[in-house]
Amino acid sequence: MQFGDFYYPLPANEPVLQYAPGSKEKAALKAALKQLKSEKIEVPMYIGADEVHTANKSTMHPPHQHKHVLGTYSEGDAGHVKKAINAALKAKDKWANLSWENRANIFLKAADLLATKYRFQMVAATMHGQSKNAYQAEIDSACELIDFLRFNVHFLSEIYRQQPISVAGIQNRVEYRPLEGFVLAVSPFNFTAIGGNLPTSAAMCGNVVVWKPAHTQVYSAQLFMRILKEAGLPNGVINLIYVDGPVLGEECFNHPDFAGVHFTGSTGVFNHMWKTIGENMSKYKSYPRIVGETGGKDFVLIHKSANPDVVVAALLRGAFEYQGQKCSAASRAYLPSNIATEIKKKMVAELKEMKMGSVEDFTNFVNAVIDEKSFDKIERYIKNARKRDSGAKVIAGGKCDKTEGYFIEPTVIETTDPYYVTMCEEIFGPVLTIYVYDENKFDDILKIVDNTSPYALTGAIIAQDRYAVELATNKLRNSAGNFYINDKPTGAVVGQQPFGGARASGTNDKAGSILNLYRWLSARTVKEVLTPVTDYRYPFLQEK
Structure with a gap:
């Protein structure tokens, strides 16, 4: 049994390293780039407690040097999607019932690992895998991802503290529970931070997740998954798979326990998802949450x-x-x-x-x-x-x-x-x-x-x-x-400029803010009457 209200205060944004000439960070990053390029890794899918390898291998290449091979990853099929869903649902009850401080501290530890032990490896992986220069990779795969983890813990603490008023003789409270089922996270190639935030924001709220990154982002996604594991994320909470989109949709959107999708990608794909989900509404236990950030002009x-x-x-x-x-x-x-x-x-x-x-x-x-x-x-x-x-x-x-x-x-x-x-x-x-x-x-x-x-x-x-x-x-x-x-229209910072748009650009649920986390929670209001009434009659019924 636990006692105490565990609250996480507002963090500061992670400082951006500048990689100036002669700096220690520049030397460390160049060493990480050299090391990663000298290795050829074999990347598995992470389903439950298993690292899953398949015979169907795809190679990973730097876009700026497409003849070089960074390694291979195992592509999955419909069977692997089913296994990922089952692994998530198996982990669900235990994860949802874990105390808030033990859930939160996993993601805070992951943020600390990113900020220290794995910083240059993650930046280098993003540079090689997604062809980002040092500064762009630093603000993305280090700073923004660290900020997502730390700020979301704070925002969720704020939500949990929001309670209704109680009056004399009545005690009211609100419980914030995860959604009933599993959440699907589909992330794009262009931001390692988005790849990390889409599954973890939902998981932080007590949900279990099936995560499919873009094939061109697998190189950095698998590293973040390993960091989460090292930080103590239990098996099955987030399941990382590499499958084609139609295969993924066929299994997930037809499953009765599908509870929501956290998506960043093209407007056309998101529209198709929305249509499919709508057509399948009779199959689901509840109305799925559909959260998407799509295109822009x-x-x-x-x-x-x-x-x-x-x-x-x-x-x-x-x-x-x-x-x-x-x-x-x-x-x-x-x-x-x-x-x-x-x-x-x-x-x-x-x-x-x-x-x-x-x-x-x-x-x-x-x-x-x-x-x-x-x-x-x-x-x-x-x-x-x-x-x-x-x-x-x-x-x-x-x-x-x-x-x-x-x-x-x-x-x-x-x-x-x-x-x-x-x-x-x-x-x-x-x-x-x-x-x-x-x-x-x-x-x-x-x-x-x-x-x-x-x-x-x-x-x-x-x-x-x-x-x-x-x-x-x-x-x-x-x-x-x-x-x-009087600025460029890019560079939103977590906690400073919550990000998202409307119209054909998505549901405007503002990644990097408290608004996004509400989407991965389901509230239950509990009213307790301390002194129950014993007579159904109201005073207005009396004439004298």
Whole structure:
């Protein structure tokens, strides 16, 4: 029996290491990169207490050096999905009944292991596996993932302390229990931190999880799973499997104990999930929680009062960090006519200085896109923009080469049509499309920004005129779930800018905030009458 209210206070964000010349962290990271590259690992699935190897092996390659082999992983089938579900359900009761402090401390220990023992190994794994430069990998796979773990423990403590009022003779309380069944977590390639947060946020609340990462993120996902195991995560609480999406959906969405899905990925896949879940409602014990963060076509709107240097910095970082493979990346920009020429000139000049290549060369700002499928898709958009009748032109970059790795130069397309295809469709690569508007028609461009894209994830206004800032903030209220003023539309920090968008960008359940955790809890209200009534009659029944 336990006594005491165990509360976890608000943590500080994990400090970002800068990897400056001559620093200890730079030397440690380079050593980790060298070590991982010299090894070829064999990655199993983690189902219950078992490390499962199969005969069906897939190889893992750095996107920037696709002929190099980092190792192999075992691909699963429908049978492995069933085993993962069964392992989760077997672990469910014991995990749900574990005391809060013992659950919480597993994830806090994992955060400490990430911050110390495994920091450089995790950053290096993300660099090799997902082609991120040192800084991008540091803020993702170290800082953000550590923050998710620590802040979510605090947020859950806050939820558990929220209790209803009690009046004389009546004692009220609320219990927060996990969902009835298992949660499916489906994570993308682009953020190691998302891969870690989707299963752990649900598990922290007492749920059991089947976790499927993107095939191109297995290299870092398996390392995080090993860290969780070392931190004391019991067998079966999170089950890591590598299967095709349709196979996964067929088993999970037809299971009566399916309780929810925590998803980050494409809008099309999420829409299909939602439709399938809806059609299968009669099979489930309860209404599943459907939480998704999907696509984006994120904008930067520049006002005529903006500082051109601020604009250029925001566009270059916002559009081309991690090769534009962030769902928050700046992909469409609206330049006012009075400063458009200056902005374009400075941006083109800066892009000529921007280096591209392997992550092992720390002077490279840009690395490779994730795989050949992505490369081919992005290249098609660039080739189409080069056609004479396209209504667009490439004013910077545009070179594509997949000989050694999947390299696409940071590319700027200028169009005279605000509804040109690359202003509307998500590309998910290092491509920024700009449109120049009449500096005196700010109200008109606000309407265009709002209705150009079905997405509403991130957006930014850059202006020195506060009336323009307020007008844009109000008019674009539904256009972006994360809105930035005089900044790029990327780089949300856990606890500071809860992340998520609406419209076609998802359910806006704000990863990195208390809001997201409510989705993985089911509340029960308990009322106890201390002195029960003994007569059904109310006073109003009496006439005298």
